[in-house]
Amino acid sequence: MLEKPSEKIQELLQKKSSQYTELDFYILLMIKLNAHSKTSPWDLEIVDQEYDSQDTELIMLQKYHQSLEIMDSLEIGQEKDIFSWKFFPVFRKKHPF
Structure with missing residues (x-):
């Protein structure tokens, strides 16, 4: 200009x-x-970011299921139901207590 x-x-x-x-x-x-523009000066300086190939959603889901299995293996009765009701809303029953 x-x-x-x-x-x-x-x-x-x-x-x-x-x-x-x-x-x-x-x-x-x-x-x-x-x-x-493909020839703009700032476009040439950008470094391509590497793609993280790990599926983080799958890892989180696996950890979630692992924690559920651990909770189910514990023999603590009503405390387990209360904890599950509070922290695992997907499997929430009406009211554990």
Whole structure:
């Protein structure tokens, strides 16, 4: 934009289109073009992030089922039911106590 002749910039500044000037639209267009350009300087500096191949949802589900199995193996009676009711809402019964 700084390479444009000042007369051209003044002309764009004087032209009104609704509440904005033609210069406003020109600047927004330049920003849009530069943001999507393959040759923009900041696009070349971005390092690709490595993808974590571990399935975290699967790991969490496995840990959840493991904790349920441990709870079921304990012989503590009503305390187990209360704990399950509080911390495992998926398997919640009406009211354990």
